[in-house]
Amino acid sequence: MSDGQSKKWFSRRKFIKTSTVAVIGGVATVGIISVPVLRSERLLLRPPGALAEDTFLASCIKCGQCLQVCPPQVIELAGINQGFGIGTPHIIPRVGACILCKGLPCVLACPTGALDHQISEGKEAEMGLAVISRPQTCLSIKGINDLVFKLADLEEIKSREELSVELMHIITKLLDRLTAKEKHSLKEQFDLIGMEELSAFDLRDEVMKDNLQWFVDFVKKSEQAKRGCRICLEECPIKEEQTIRFLGQKSNSSAKEEIWPIIQKTCVGCGVCEEKCPTAAASITIVPRLKWTGEAERNNLLPISR
Ligand code: SF4
Ligand code: SF4
Ligand code: SF4
Incomplete structure (x- = not known):
């Protein structure tokens, strides 16, 4: 190869290398920018008292004070794949819900008021609203008792320690x-x-x-087994006001009456029901920022006295 040819070959190689790096860099940059854009439509569940989303994003300085004082440590900071608010606090209820702890320490700790200092009680939290997102799996609608359902699951447990922990949960609830x-x-x-x-x-x-089978049969025959699951209401931290009513309606597929959990105006969207719902994927989930409209109440459902 002559000197001239060699120079041309090197400069062509350099050009290809530089353009490849530029293209890869460009794709990476577009990727980094576009991921938050693509994900930004999905609202995150904010801690109690969070201002309207745009104002919240403008006010939160991502200091992490709220998560440091949260007793159950359920607040996380958003990552790059969670929209524009990278570093802002949010809660994933199925992993760990907000228990609306006394005095709302997260609100008190927020230095900018992005979590509104006007609120001081759980019932003022307005984080979102619970919805029955999977009625096809909800145990109440299917008429299945939560403890009977959990006992059926025990057969899958192989470790004695795990069995002992699960049994303890079931027995504690059963005794009440x-x-x-x-x-x-x-x-x-x-x-x-x-x-x-x-x-x-x-x-x-x-x-x-070796008394497990006897115990399972005993629980199935107990009076409480006649009632379907109500875990979402039983675990709800808003105790003083009814956040969920169980209402009956005729089933579409049979003459049987189904009992539907109907979310009330008093629900603040803390997510405890989503965390505790016993079905494999939660049958009740939180829609962040959603406001109650009373749709279900207007749907001719019948109050249940049981
Ligand atoms: S109210 Fe309590 S549990 Fe809920 S986010 Fe704030 S500090 Fe955490
Ligand atoms: S806890 Fe879940 S399965 Fe039980 S009634 Fe509520 S939504 Fe249905
Ligand atoms: S119904 Fe669920 S989301 Fe609503 S306040 Fe009760 S536990 Fe929280």
């Missing part, structure tokens, strides 16, 4: 719901008659001694 007669039957079955209060620990230990 049994009639005096049913508690007495349990004492008789496990030779615990002398005991004044049936202890969840003792009962768990007895059930673990």
Whole structure:
């Protein structure tokens, strides 16, 4: 190769290399910019008291003070794939919901008022609204009791430690719901008659001694098993006002009546119901910033007294 040819070959190589780097760099830059743009339409669930989204994004200085004081540590800072508000606080309810803790420490800690200092109680939080997003899996609509549902799941558990933890959850809840007669039957079955209060620990230990099938049958026949799941209401931290009503309506597929959880105006969208819903994917989920309109109430649903 002559000197002239060699120079041309090198400069062509340099050009290709430079353009390739430029193209890759360009694609990467477009990617970095476009990911937040593409994802920005999906609203994040903000901590209590967050101002309207645009004002919130302009006011939050991404200092992370709110997440540092959050007792259950449920606030996370948004990453690059979560829209324009990179570094802003948000909550993922299914991972860990806001429990609306006393005095709203996150609001108090916010130095700019991006979390509105005018609010001081959980019932003022206005984070969003719960919706029954998967009615086809909701245990209440299907008429399935939550404890019976959870006991069926225990068959899949192989580790003894895990089984023991799950049983403890089930038994603790069950003891609150049994009639005096049913508690007495349990004492008789496990030779615990002398005991004044049936202890969840003792009962768990007895059930673990090869009595699981007997216990499952007992729970299925208990009075409380006649009632479908209401975990979302039972776990809701807004205790003083009813956030969910269970209303009956005729099923589309049969003459059977279905019991639907209907979200009320008092729901603030904290996400505890989404976190605790026992179905594989939560049947109830939070729509951030959504306001209550009362649609379901106008839908001819019948109040249930049970
Ligand atoms: S109110 Fe909710 S987000 Fe705020 S500190 Fe308490 S649990 Fe955390
Ligand atoms: S927690 Fe509520 S939404 Fe979830 S299955 Fe139970 S009743 Fe349905
Ligand atoms: S129903 Fe209760 S638990 Fe669920 S989001 Fe509303 S206030 Fe929170």
